[in-house]
Amino acid sequence: MARIAPVNAKGTRDFLPRDLVRRNRVFSLLRETFEHHGYEPIETPSVENTNVLEGKYGEEGDRLLFRILKRGESLEKAARMLLAEADGDHSAAALSRLFSDEALRYDLTVPFARVIAAHQNDIVFPFRRYQMQPVWRADRPQRGRYREFYQCDVDCVGSRSMTVDAEMVAIYCEVFTRLGYTNFVTRVNHRGLLNSLMAVSAVPEDKRVATMTAMDKLDKIGLDGVREELVKLALGDASVDQLIEMIGLSGTPQAMLAALRPMVADSTEGVEALDELAEVFEYAAAMGVPTERVSFDMSLVRGLSYYTGPIFETVLTDMQFGSLGGGGRYDRLIGQFTGRDLPCVGISFGLERIFDTLSEQDANEEPATTTQALVTLFSRETFAHAFALARDLRAAGICTEVYTEPKKLSTQLTFAKNKGIPLAVILGPEEIAAGAVVLRDMRTSTQRAVPSADAAAQAQALLR
RNA sequence: GUGGCCGUAGCUCAAUGGUGGAGCGCCAGAUUGUGGCUCUGGAGGUUGCGGGUUCAAGCCCCGUCGGUCACCCCA
Numbered sequence: 001m002a003r004i005a006p007v008n009a010k011g012t013r014d015f016l017p018r019d020l021v022r023r024n025r026v027f028s029l030l031r032e033t034f035e036h037h038g039y040e041p042i043e044t045p046s047v048e049n050t051n052v053l054e055g056k057y058g059e060e061g062d063r064l065l066f067r068i069l070k071r072g073e074s075l076e077k078a079a080r081m082l083l084a085e086a087d088g089d090h091s092a093a094a095l096s097r098l099f100s101d102e103a104l105r106y107d108l109t110v111p112f113a114r115v116i117a118a119h120q121n122d123i124v125f126p127f128r129r130y131q132m133q134p135v136w137r138a139d140r141p142q143r144g145r146y147r148e149f150y151q152c153d154v155d156c157v158g159s160r161s162m163t164v165d166a167e168m169v170a171i172y173c174e175v176f177t178r179l180g181y182t183n184f185v186t187r188v189n190h191r192g193l194l195n196s197l198m199a200v201s202a203v204p205e206d207k208r209v210a211t212m213t214a215m216d217k218l219d220k221i222g223l224d225g226v227r228e229e230l231v232k233l234a235l236g237d238a239s240v241d242q243l244i245e246m247i248g249l250s251g252t253p254q255a256m257l258a259a260l261r262p263m264v265a266d267s268t269e270g271v272e273a274l275d276e277l278a279e280v281f282e283y284a285a286a287m288g289v290p291t292e293r294v295s296f297d298m299s300l301v302r303g304l305s306y307y308t309g310p311i312f313e314t315v316l317t318d319m320q321f322g323s324l325g326g327g328g329r330y331d332r333l334i335g336q337f338t339g340r341d342l343p344c345v346g347i348s349f350g351l352e353r354i355f356d357t358l359s360e361q362d363a364n365e366e367p368a369t370t371t372q373a374l375v376t377l378f379s380r381e382t383f384a385h386a387f388a389l390a391r392d393l394r395a396a397g398i399c400t401e402v403y404t405e406p407k408k409l410s411t412q413l414t415f416a417k418n419k420g421i422p423l424a425v426i427l428g429p430e431e432i433a434a435g436a437v438v439l440r441d442m443r444t445s446t447q448r449a450v451p452s453a454d455a456a457a458q459a460q461a462l463l464r
Numbered sequence: 465g466u467g468g469c470c471g472u473a474g475c476u477c478a479a480u481g482g483u484g485g486a487g488c489g490c491c492a493g494a495u496u497g498u499g500g501c502u503c504u505g506g507a508g509g510u511u512g513c514g515g516g517u518u519c520a521a522g523c524c525c526c527g528u529c530g531g532u533c534a535c536c537c538c539a
Contacts, residue, residue, distance in 0.1 A: 005513080005529085007530065063537095064538090140536095142531090142533075143532075143533085144534075145538070146539090149539065217503080245467085326539070350539030351539080352539070353539055359509050372498095381474095409499095410495085414500095417500075424499085426497075428497060430497080434516085445498095445500080447498085454480090
């Protein structure tokens with residue numbers, strides 16, 4: 001019989017206990033931080049109607065949607081339509097739409113916007129929520145990039161105040177600091193500012209996306225590289241020079257804002273953006289964000305098309321890696337569902353990238369398990385004592401497993417070592433006769449006999 | 465979606481077109497109640513998969529799947 005190769009679907013992974021124990025630690029820390037700041041959890045379905053998702057992420061995003069094939073009658077009907085129109089539009093985009101009207105969620109923001117639009121009357125505004133769920137993108141996998149990955153989103157709906165935008169910066173700072181990162185910075189920019197830069201530099205409408213994409217590559221290809229790309233776009237020397245001058249600005253956010261102010265003086269949108277950014281930096285500092293943890297970065301663009309105000313991206317400063325998270329203000333997304341805009345700002349944490357970089361930082365990973373104690377088994381006659389002791393340990397809050405059968409002790413201890421269980425409990429005929437058990441600390445290779453009645457308390461002390 | 469590189473034991477990797485190996489890990493024993501050290505032995509493979517060239521393919525060719533890197537884009 002032909003064997004089936006036990007391989008994962010492209011870009012997906014299995015998580016074994018040692019992986020999941022670590023992941024859950026990160027999850028817990030995020031959850032705790034969000035709730036400390038007054039954010040409440042929600043969840044949404046994995047599947048959305050395609051029209052909810054399409055057009056929210058830009059052209060690239062539509063291509064990366066995982067679409068769900070129609071089934072049964074609908075599928076046959078779609079096939080008949082295709083055959084009836086032999087000379088119709090057979091592009092991948094058109095075919096996708098014909099054969100599918102549902103897709104896996106691409107991010108957590110758009111489904112969230114749908115939820116807000118649908119449940120406006122049940123929600124107290126301003127509404128702070130967080131959400132940790134997998135999302136799917138039909139991208140080509142690379143290091144730190146998967147087709148199925150978890151995102152943790154934090155959003156606040158119903159306020160135009162820059163205090164909320166600053167809070168996003170503060171939450172980034174708190175989470176990454178608590179995770180042990182010492183090398184990160186949250187880059188901040190503003191969509192309105194970018195728009196006004198395009199306007200005051202006389203970049204034609206049809207070249208603005210390409211221009212911003214080129215600007216976004218600054219940290220990768222340098223100022224000269226960006227200039228080359230802009231020249232290739234045939235923007236004209238004056239436009240190129242002005243853009244390069246603005247992108248090249250450096251210094252404190254306050255100094256950069258001051259330098260920009262005269263350049264965008266003719267643009268209402270630009271002036272407002274500068275005012276908002278000034279507030280964000282001021283409030284973030286007041287919220288305790290150190291100056292080295294936040295930067296004003298005019299080359300930050302971000303691909304998602306729904307952003308309208310400040311945008312954020314948190315990156316590691318000492319290694320070339322994708323961003324650990326990003327977000328921004330999107331005041332007009334909910335209006336696409338209800339016809340009436342509701343201001344929103346939110347950020348996303350790339351859990352996989354956090355997990356990958358944390359793993360790379362502490363290379364000497366010890367086996368991780370949730371089990372704290374292993375009770376060994378000797379012979380049929382010791383079973384009852386072992387089970388009773390295991391109950392004592394569990395009653396004391398110690399995660400305890402009893403070995404499955406009476407194999408020789410070295411096998412059982414090796415099992416404990418390989419799983420990373422810190423405490424082995426040995427009780428054979430000798431101990432039972434003495435009314436005692438042996439607590440062996442696997443980490444220090446020390447052990448001592450204690451009366452069975454004290455075992456749970458002593459074990460607690462050892463594990464503390 | 466475009467291009468480059470790579471797929472050999474559980475893991476890391478060897479093998480001029482000519483009988484597929486090593487280290488680590490695993491199992492057993494030395495050690496009948498003690499993991500890490502030492503020694504001895506053992507198991508484990510349709511060389512990712514499918515075709516082709518050849519007397520002969522792990523090696524060459526084509527396809528395919530997967531991984532990886534650079535683009536694109538992104539968390």
